Amino acid sequence: MEFLDKLPQAALDFMDGRKLDEVECIVADLSGIARGKAMPAMKFEKQKHFYLPNSIFLQSINGDWVEDADAPFTEPDMVLVPDFETATAAPWTADCTLQVIHDVLDQSGQMVPVAPRNVLKRVVQLYHEQGWDPIVAPEMEFFLVAKNTDPNQPVEPPIGRTGRRAAQRQAYSMSAVDEYGPIIDDIYDFAEAQGLEIDGILQEGGAGQIEMNLRHGDPVKLADEMFYFKRLIREAALRHDCFATFMAKPIQDEPGSAMHIHHSVVDINTGENIFSNPDGSESEAFLHFIAGLQNHLASTIAIHAPYVNSYRRYVRDFAAPINLEWGRDNRTTGLRVPISGPEARRIENRLPGMDVNPYLSIAASLACGYLGLMERREPRAEYVGDAYDSAEGIPETLASALDLLEGATQMQEVLGKDFVRVYTTVKRAENEAYLQVISPWEREHLLLNV
Structure with missing residues (x-):
């Protein structure tokens, strides 16, 4: 897997020659809850683009969806870009799993301004x-x-x-x-x-x-x-x-x-x-x-x-x-x-x-x-x-x-x-x-x- 060359040493040490089973693609929503998707490592290796709907930033802590007058009702997808420097183990799982925090971009390649990690990067x-x-x-x-x-x-x-x-x-x-x-x-x-x-x-x-x-x-x-x-x-x-x-x-x-x-x-x-x-x-x-x-x-x-x-x-x-x-x-x-x-x-x-x-x-x-x-x-x-x-x-x-x-x-x-x-x-x-x-x-x- 080519992306393994981009991983931090701690992630490689955790794998220690084991086959990587799963990768969790995650972002933080407004509440700091991890949102995203998990997939087999082989699919992560082959997939060129990762997506999540922009509505994940319109979900409240009690699970309700909030209407934003300036947001399109079609819930367009945002593009997730893996930040491999953040790749780290999920050592509590039964198999060999890594977590990777992703940057959140719109479809034109610009940072989504409501994504919390992007807000911090802006400051x-x-x-x-x-x-x-x-x-x-x-x-x-x-x-x-x-x-x-x-x-x-x-x-x-x-x-x-x-x-x-x-x-x-x-x-x-x-x-x-x-x-x-x-x-x-x-x-x-x-x-x-x-x-x-x-x-x-x-x-x-x-x-x-x-x-x-x-x-x-x-x-x-x-x-x-x-x-x-x-x-x-x-x-x-x-x-x-x-x-x-x-x-x-x-x-x-x-x-x-x-x-x-x-x-x-x-x-x-x-x-x-x-x-x-x-x-x-x-x-x-x-x-x-x-x-x-x-x-x-x-x-x-x-x-x-x-x-x-x-x-x-x-x-x-x-x-x-x-x-x-x-x-x-x-x-x-x-x-x-x-x-x-x-x-x-x-x-x-x-x-x-x-x-x-x-x-x-x-x-x-x-x-x-x-x-x-x-x-x-x-x-x-x-x-x-x-x-x-x-x-x-x-x-x-x-x-x-x-x-x-x-x-x-x-x-x-x-x-x-x-x-x-x-x-x-x-x-x-x-x-x-x-x-x-x-x-x-x-x-x-x-x-x-x-």
Whole structure:
């Protein structure tokens, strides 16, 4: 098979002389769900073109199809082009299977503007045109939970190796991590088979909540890895009769799960971090980037908090920011400057939840920083103290967040007007579907009392 010469070494190592049985051709939809098709490896070798209908970007999280007035009703096919650099194993399958992320083009060869990976590439290209290379380092938080087959029942922590449910509020406890050590072992094994690097794993503050850190690097490559990691982690959990969930707030009275994004920018010609001056002090660019986040993040909260459940995470004094303040080594601020040397100076955006599409959340965060670098404005004064006392807030509902995104003309220019139109259309439909659901709380407290 000729395409085997294009595969990364990790994929070749996984095959280790075995016959390749199947190739999964995948793309991420607006929710970050893997869409595509699987085919025998021999057919993948012979097929010259791969197609999917453009309607995959008009499907909501609940499976409904949303109408877009600007989209043709004929559902024309998009052309999928394999990016062989992304080829990686699917080590949980019974046979020898590879996954390949595909670029999404229209039939004239242009990038489809609503495809999430293309949205991120568009923003990265804006940086490149200025001679900059954006660098990101994402953090992944998620819960391991007992199998929940009845949506009417609350989610519970899993049973650990001691026979007890995972303990809450045991942040950084090695014993808590050991409770579900076999799942962690499979995560490590799957990641190694896929050629994915994990920087570290720790117990977070919630019962059964884990944080996994990834090394810093290229935004598109890191988003690809997070896309793969979500599937990998779910498969590892299923092997041990539990679920892995990336919901922002899956368990009542527990902390939510975040996807913090660390940002820095380097000069393409020199390789130097533009956030630091030659003498090691903070540069003007660093402050401009922070200002961009402060001035534009509110308009992108609908991307960083994409579901109604996302807003349950933004709770005062509950390990999640509720403001757009910035501070040095201050975890009460939405924007935190971690302790580092000049070469690693960076800003951490703590607003995104783990329920995001990684391509879109990274793109939106970078877009805010880009606008700040171009506008060259100063941020508000550093917040010293408990930023939960700050009056500077963020949208409290998905509907209000979508209003801000629809009114943000500068952000639409950066992310693409077509993308924003389709995204807000889909999210409005999801919000309306949610409003039709009557919750147990309403039945308990309103049915006989009002």
